[in-house]
Amino acid sequence: MDLPPSKSWSIHTRREIISKYQILDHVGSGAYSDVYRARRLSDNLTVALKEVHDYQSAFREIEALQTLQNCPNVVVLHEYFSAEDEDAVLVLEYLPTDLSDVIREAKRGEWKDQGLRTGEIKRWMVQILCGVDACHRNSIVHRDLKPTNLLISADGVLKLADFGQARILLAPGYFAIGENSQSHEQRSPNDAIVANPPETNPSTDSADDEGQVIQAEPLRKEEARGLSDELREGDFLDEGDKESNIPDGDVSCLATCTASDMEEDPFKNYAYEAEEDENEGLGPLTSCVGTRWFRAPELLYGSTTYGTEIDLWSLGCIFAELLSLEPLFPGTSDIDQLGRIISVLGNLSKEVWPGCRELPDYKTISFGEVENPIGLESCLPNRSTDEILLVKKLLCFHPANRATAMELLQDKYLTEEPLPVPTSELRIPSKHSDQDEGSPVEWGDYRAFDSDSDFDDFGPVDVTKTNEGFSIRFS
Ligand SMILES: Nc1ncnc2c1ncn2[C@@H]1O[C@H](COP(=O)(O)OP(=O)(O)OP(=O)(O)O)[C@@H](O)[C@H]1O
Numbered sequence: 178m179d180l181p182p183s184k185s186w187s188i189h190t191r192r193e194i195i196s197k198y199q200i201l202d203h204v205g206s207g208a209y210s211d212v213y214r215a216r217r218l219s220d221n222l223t224v225a226l227k228e229v230h231d232y233q234s235a236f237r238e239i240e241a242l243q244t245l246q247n248c249p250n251v252v253v254l255h256e257y258f259s260a261e262d263e264d265a266v267l268v269l270e271y272l273p274t275d276l277s278d279v280i281r282e283a284k285r286g287e288w289k290d291q292g293l294r295t296g297e298i299k300r301w302m303v304q305i306l307c308g309v310d311a312c313h314r315n316s317i318v319h320r321d322l323k324p325t326n327l328l329i330s331a332d333g334v335l336k337l338a339d340f341g342q343a344r345i346l347l348a349p350g351y352f353a354i355g356e357n358s359q360s361h362e363q364r365s366p367n368d369a370i371v372a373n374p375p376e377t378n379p380s381t382d383s384a385d386d387e388g389q390v391i392q393a394e395p396l397r398k399e400e401a402r403g404l405s406d407e408l409r410e411g412d413f414l415d416e417g418d419k420e421s422n423i424p425d426g427d428v429s430c431l432a433t434c435t436a437s438d439m440e441e442d443p444f445k446n447y448a449y450e451a452e453e454d455e456n457e458g459l460g461p462l463t464s465c466v467g468t469r470w471f472r473a474p475e476l477l478y479g480s481t482t483y484g485t486e487i488d489l490w491s492l493g494c495i496f497a498e499l500l501s502l503e504p505l506f507p508g509t510s511d512i513d514q515l516g517r518i519i520s521v522l523g524n525l526s527k528e529v530w531p532g533c534r535e536l537p538d539y540k541t542i543s544f545g546e547v548e549n550p551i552g553l554e555s556c557l558p559n560r561s562t563d564e565i566l567l568v569k570k571l572l573c574f575h576p577a578n579r580a581t582a583m584e585l586l587q588d589k590y591l592t593e594e595p596l597p598v599p600t601s602e603l604r605i606p607s608k609h610s611d612q613d614e615g616s617p618v619e620w621g622d623y624r625a626f627d628s629d630s631d632f633d634d635f636g637p638v639d640v641t642k643t644n645e646g647f648s649i650r651f652s
Pocket residue numbers: 204205206207208209210211212225227252269270271272273321325326328338339340341429
């Protein structure tokens with residue numbers, strides 16, 4: 178049931194907006210935004226108004242969406258409002274649900290034959306790949322791909338959304354958001370910028386050899402499984418939080434790696450950010466992007482010169498989750514995240530990625546030798562060889578070895594029987610707007626799990642000083 182709209186929302190003070198839109202309800206919020214469902218007065222179209230509280234995030238989202246406006250698998254930007262000293266407001270097509278809802282619904286077994294049918298999984302994958310392919314052809318790296326950012330229309334069309342962290346790697350001519358309060362109707366599309374994504378060129382600024390070294394133990398098979406189960410069951414949560422706050426790593430590093438964390442962090446050399454210069458299309462990039470569970474190893478090791486391949490890693494994690502209905506690497510800290518990856522895939526060494534030693538934090542974080550990696554097969558039980566192979570093509574340590582979205586669209590798994598079902602045959606979960614936003618059970622279970630530091634949510638950690646620095650063991 179829709180509650181009467183609150184008049185206290187700041188968006189109601191924006192005359193230029195309420196003269197064109199009737200605000201219906203508040204449908205969600207992110208690290209930098211509040212999103213409202215609204216009705217366009219001129220034609221009754223339902224839209225989403227995204228009020229973005231961060232200038233850079235708004236700028237990035239508008240720029241990326243304008244570039245991608247003709248892509249059927251990217252959310253449509255109808256127009257945007259910008260004003261000096263006011264948050265930008267993006268008028269987006271309204272999409273009632275997302276892929277995390279699909280996964281959750283399938284997992285609950287409320288759908289007749291339990292889980293997702295192979296043809297459905299394939300159709301979701303094809304739509305995601307089309308959206309990502311469009312981004313990468315335009316040299317746009319999304320940097321925060323995850324199921325909650327893959328929104329879905331009532332008729333089953335999946336669209337990439339939340340481009341607040343996106344970067345255009347080859348700048349197609351930056352534009353500034355207008356200084357005066359005004360609306361900006363969607364412009365005609367830019368010519369597609371077709372360019373090869375830049376080679377991932379690991380920084381030569383390797384970690385200071387004299388610096389502190391974090392030696393982390395990757396989880397053993399049983400530990401990894403135990404911890405995953407614990408996380409899934411929410412054993413460590415307060416009773417009241419169990420359903421609502423299942424930690425999903427849905428924590429943007431941008432939101433959690435604060436300067437004060439770094440200052441208080443005894444392992445100062447572990448993580449750092451590069452200042453991103455918006456005017457430099459190919460300047461250093463921050464490694465603090467994305468959501469931990471979907472973050473590529475080069476980001477976790479502090480790379481600032483990565484490319485579109487970081488999105489391909491995220492895709493591997495998302496596809497694995499579609500296949501198993503469980504998050505693949507549900508890390509509780511960045512180091513735990515790396516530990517989980519290494520436990521499954523094996524050690525990151527120069528044999529699998531010759532350039533890995535150049536990663537800024539490679540020498541700072543070292544893991545014990547994993548002799549028997551768990552393997553993706555164990556993480557995806559009951560899935561076919563082709564399905565596992567598809568995920569393996571994305572989850573390669575060496576970014577250059579990851580299959581591109583275009584290559585995967587031609588993969589035999591997606592082109593052979595059973596074929597992807599038509600979108601009209603996809604089962605769509607009930608709408609966001611049908612849910613009671615006040616209920617944390619409905620709104621919180623795949624969303625924000627907050628943490629101020631990389632270590633505070635990690636559980637027992639045994640730190641000992643060694644000749645080289647510190648050794649950390651997680652128990
Ligand atoms: N076009 C849309 N239609 C319907 N709901 C939307 C739309 N865009 C966003 N939302 C809702 O608003 C929430 C926040 O939006 P979004 O993720 O884009 O914000 P953000 O501040 O960039 O988030 P994050 O913290 O993930 O970076 C989403 O989880 C979704 O529920």
